[in-house]
Every structure is written in structure tokens, then in C-alpha cells.
Amino acid sequence: MSAAGVTAVAESYQSFNPRAYLQNNYTLPRANFTSEEYAVPWKLRCLADTFATGEIRGQTLIDIGTGPTIYQLLSACDYFEEIVATDYLEVNRAEIRCWLSSKSSVGFDWSPFIKHTCKIEGKGEAWEEKEQKLKKKLKKILPIDVHQPTPLGSSLSEPADALISAFCLEAVSPDRQSFDQALRNVTTLLKPGGHFLMIGALEESFYLAGEAKLSVVPVTELDVKESFDKNGYRIRDFRSYSMPPNLMIGVDDVKGIFFVHAQKLA
Numbered sequence: 001m002s003a004a005g006v007t008a009v010a011e012s013y014q015s016f017n018p019r020a021y022l023q024n025n026y027t028l029p030r031a032n033f034t035s036e037e038y039a040v041p042w043k044l045r046c047l048a049d050t051f052a053t054g055e056i057r058g059q060t061l062i063d064i065g066t067g068p069t070i071y072q073l074l075s076a077c078d079y080f081e082e083i084v085a086t087d088y089l090e091v092n093r094a095e096i097r098c099w100l101s102s103k104s105s106v107g108f109d110w111s112p113f114i115k116h117t118c119k120i121e122g123k124g125e126a127w128e129e130k131e132q133k134l135k136k137k138l139k140k141i142l143p144i145d146v147h148q149p150t151p152l153g154s155s156l157s158e159p160a161d162a163l164i165s166a167f168c169l170e171a172v173s174p175d176r177q178s179f180d181q182a183l184r185n186v187t188t189l190l191k192p193g194g195h196f197l198m199i200g201a202l203e204e205s206f207y208l209a210g211e212a213k214l215s216v217v218p219v220t221e222l223d224v225k226e227s228f229d230k231n232g233y234r235i236r237d238f239r240s241y242s243m244p245p246n247l248m249i250g251v252d253d254v255k256g257i258f259f260v261h262a263q264k265l266a
């Protein structure tokens with residue numbers, strides 16, 4: 001892992017604009033709920049299908065690099081007592097706090113995401129009920145640095161039952177070696193036998209978030225599978241999505257999205 005590369009990444013994130021990032025990726029056209037040919041419904045389907053088995057459950061789920069988004073936690077909230085959000089930037093942690101505390105729609109409006117998740121889960125759950133359930137379970141919002149051997153510092157009492165992460169490791173690693181090391185680091189946060197659900201960008205080299213232009217280490221399906229294999233996981237499921245031309249809107253050069261369900265070997 002190049003220390004200089006990691007420092008450069010950290011500096012680039014100082015101008016990350018959460019609202020611009022949300023606008024770029026979580027409004028139309030990418031957040032179009034009319035068909036699973038669109039990126040956001042595809043991601044929600046991966047998560048809803050995986051949690052529906054009931055196999056992934058426990059006391060604590062940690063979200064690695066939550067960013068300013070909560071959609072990735074919607075299907076998880078039925079299966080864990082405590083959900084821990086984490087991010088490197090205070091501006092992102094503040095976005096999550098704003099959503100948690102907002103009575104009205106002061107924060108980003110996640111209701112279309114919550115309604116879609118309730119619909120595909122098919123339990124007849126009211127979206128307001130799921131929203132309140134997640135807000136109740138989302139008990140901690142912690143600083144994290146995946147490049148540290150102990151990413152949460154001393155904030156973590158014991159390893160979690162499961163980890164989830166969306167678009168983080170590849171977007172904060174200057175190279176493949178750093179990506180592998182970051183995966184090794186966050187694996188210390190997971191109990192043996194615990195499950196790790198990761199969603200990420202395929203073959204992306206940059207993305208925009210307001211004034212910030214962030215570098216991304218391009219990873220292929222094979223790269224991701226190799227990283228999990230090398231770090232003591234059994235891959236349970238792997239799905240990929242090709243970005244259709246109408247979703248290539250200039251905010252990044254992402255070619256596709258991967259979803260991996262991996263289990264840490266006991």
C-alpha cells in the first residue's frame with residue numbers, strides 16, 4: 001500500500017459534496033424504479049433477495065463507508081438488533097444524522113427507495129414502518145478509515161455478525177494492493193463465519209461529487225473474487241450489472257456494478 005497514494009486520496013475527499021453525490025447517483029435517471037434494468041432497483045433487489053433467506057442475521061451489522069446513503073440498509077434492518085453506520089467524512093456522517101433526526105423531509109428523501117424495497121420484499125410492510133424501524137436500529141455513526149489496521153480505532157467492542165459496504169473500497173484505494181489491504185483491514189471487524197455483502201463499481205476510474213473528482217481503482221469481477229478468496233472468504237453469491245448507455249451520464253466512467261455475498265471462513 002502506497003502511503004503517498006492513501007494520503008492523496010484523503011486530500012481529494014476534502015472537497016467531496018454529499019448533496020452533489022446524491023444528485024448524481026440517487027435521483028433520475030439512475031434512481032428510476034419502473035424497471036430493474038435501472039441501477040438502483042437492481043441493487044435493492046440483490047439486497048432484498050439475500051436477506052430474504054433469513055440466513056444473515058444477528059446482533060450487529062456494520063456498514064463500511066456508509067457515505068450519505070441509507071438505501072443499502074433497508075433490507076437488513078429486519079435481521080439485526082443494532083446497525084452501525086461509518087464514514088471517513090464528517091459531512092457524510094452529518095447527512096445520516098440529519099436523516100435520522102428529520103421529522104419532515106429536511107434530509108434527502110429516501111421514501112421512493114423505502115417504498116420500492118417494501119414492494120419487492122412483498123411483506124405488505126408500510127414504508128413509514130420500515131423507515132422508523134431503520135431509524136430505531138441505526139444506533140451509531142462512527143468515523144472509519146479502511147486503510148488503518150483497526151479501521152474503527154478503539155470504537156469497536158467486539159467483531160460484528162455481518163458487514164455491508166457499498167461503493168467504498170474501490171473508491172478510496174489508489175491501487176489493487178491497497179484495495180486488498182483495505183479488505184484485510186475491515187475483515188478484522190467481522191466474526192469468523194460472519195457474512196459480508198459488498199456492492200461496488202466495476203472498471204471505474206473516476207467519479208464526481210460536486211467540485212471533487214475522485215480517483216477509483218478499476219476492478220473487474222475476477223479482481224473482486226480474487227480479493228475475497230485471498231482474504232479468507234467463501235463466495236456464496238456473485239451478481240453483476242452492466243451499466244446501460246442511458247445511465248452513463250458523465251458523473252463517472254463506471255462500466256457496471258458487482259454484488260458479492262461472501263462468508264468469512266470460521
Ligand SMILES: Nc1ncnc2c1ncn2[C@@H]1O[C@@H](CSCCNC[C@@H]2Cc3ccc([N+](=O)[O-])cc3CN2)[C@@H](O)[C@H]1O
Nearest residue numbers: 025039065067088089144145146167168171172207252254
Ligand atoms: N479511508 C477511508 N475509509 C473509509 N471510507 C472512506 C475513506 N475515504 C473516503 N471514504 C468514504 O468512502 C466514500 C464512499 S462513496 C464512493 C462512491 N463510489 C463511486 C460512485 C458510486 C456509485 C453509486 C451508484 C451508482 N449507480 O449506477 O447506481 C454508480 C456509482 C459509481 N460511482 C465516501 O463516503 C467517503 O467519505
